[in-house]
Amino acid sequence: MAASTFCPALLPLLRINCKFNGVYTRISLNRRAAYSLGLTASNGVERQGLPERGNQGQRRQRRAVEPRTERMTVDQDWTAVYPTAASFKPNSVPLPVRMGYPVKRGVPPAKKGNLELIKIPNFLHLTPEAIKKHCEALKPFCTEWPAALDSDAKCEEHFPIQVESKAYVSAGPSLRNPNARIITLTVKLSSLNLDEHARKKLIRLSGERYNKDTDTLTITTDSCPMKQQNYDYAMYLLTVLYHESWKTEAWEKEKTRADMEEYVWEDSPSQKNILETLLRMRPLGEKEEEGEVREELLGRVEVQEYKDSVTKLKNEGETETNMQQYKEAVKKLLNI
C-alpha cells in the first residue's frame, strides 16, 4: 500500500527532473521503484500515468491498446483471424484459456505471456469452415473417378501392374530422403499371357520374389539413386523375365524327374507298380497284347481314382482327406 502511494506522488518530480538531469535520475528512481512497480503491476489503475520501464529518453507514453478480442463479434469469420498455421496469440483468441501447473492454492497461469500455449501446436486454422474453404478451392483441380472402374476386379483387369513408391516429408531445410528411391512392382501371373512351360520357367527364374498363395510376382528395386531410374529398371526386369520364360533353351530338354516342380503320375514308379499288380491279379490263361492291356487298365475308373489320390498326396502332403481318399482308392482297386 505504501508502495502504491509512493509512485504517483513522485510523478511530477520525475517529470521535472527529466528535463534538467536527463536520463540518470530517471534510471535510479526506476531501479528503486522497480520492485514496487513489479508488485503493483497487476493493478491496471496506475498504469496510464507511469512511464515504461527502461524507456530511456522517451517521453512519449505508450498506452496499452485494448486487445483485438474485445472487438470480436460472435459471428465473425474465424478463417480471417487464423488463415494459416500460426502460434497462439492471446490477443487474437477470445477464449479465457489457462495453461500450466498451478501454484499452491492458486490457478493455472493466464493466457497472456504464457509460453506453454505458444509451445504447443494448435489447430485454430483448421476449423470445419476453413476445411470446407480448402475443399472448395481444390475442386477445380480435381477430376472424377472413371465410372467404368467401379470394382477392384475391374481395376485389376485393366491395370494388372501395380507400382508402389513412398514419399517422405520431414522438418528441415532439405527435402531429400534416400529412402524415397525404392520402388515395388507387383503383378499377378494370371494376368500375363503365359503357357505352362513359360509359367513354370518364370516362377523358377523369379525364385523368392514369387508368392505361390497369392500368385503375385513382387519386384523391389533400390539399386539406382533416383526413383525414375528404379522404376525403369523394374519394368525392364519384368519384360526380360516374360520374354525369357517364353524361350526354350536347348538344355531344357534334359529336364529330369528330379527337376520337376510337382509330382506327375505318368511314367512314375507308382504307375508301373500298380500296372504290374493289376496284371498279376488277372486270371491266367488270357493271352492279350501288352499294350492293349495297359491302355485298358489305365482307362479304368479305379485306376484313375488311385492316380488322383496319389498325385494329391505327393503334391499337397498328408492330410486326413487325402489319406482317406487313398485308402478308398486302394480298397476299390484290390477289391477289398
Next chain:
Amino acid sequence: MAASLRHSTLFTTVCRQLNSTLWLNVGGRSIHSSAVCCKNRAARIRVGKGDRPVTYEQALHPHQIAHRKGWLSQHTSNLQGEDGAADRTVEDLFIRRLIYGTFHGCLADELVIKRRGNLLVICALMLQKLPPHKYYFLVGYTEELLSHFYKCPVKMEIQMLEEKSVYKYL
C-alpha cells in the same frame, strides 16, 4: 618397547576407526570413502529468500518436461527412423544465441522454435524496451539473415508484453 606400544595403540585405534566406518557407527565420526554424487544443477534456480521473480519456464526444472512443461523446439528429426537431429539441434542453439544477442535485454522468456516442413518459425515474447520501428527492423534483419544462412524461409512471430510474466517468487 614404549615405541612399539605406541605403535600398537595407534594401530588399534586406526583399526577401530576403520571398523566404525564399516559398521556405520552413528555416534563416532569416521572418514567416508564412497564415490561422490553431486547434486543436479542443470537449468535450476535454487529456492532463495523469496524476492526473486521467476517465470514458469525457469521455475519448473528439466525433469518436469513432458509432465508440466512442453518442449521449446519441435521438429521431426527425433522420431524413429528420421535423421538430421544433430543438425537441427545445432541450428536451434545458433538461433537462440543470435536472437539473444540481437534483441539484448528485450526477451521476456525463452524462444520457441517450430519447424513446419522447411519453414522455420521463431516465436518470441518481448518486452517493450525499444520503439516499435526498431523492433520491425530487427525482426526483418534476423529473418533475412537466417533465411540466407539456412537456405530455408524463416519467420519470426513476436508478442509484446509490458513486463515478464511472473509465476512465483523464489
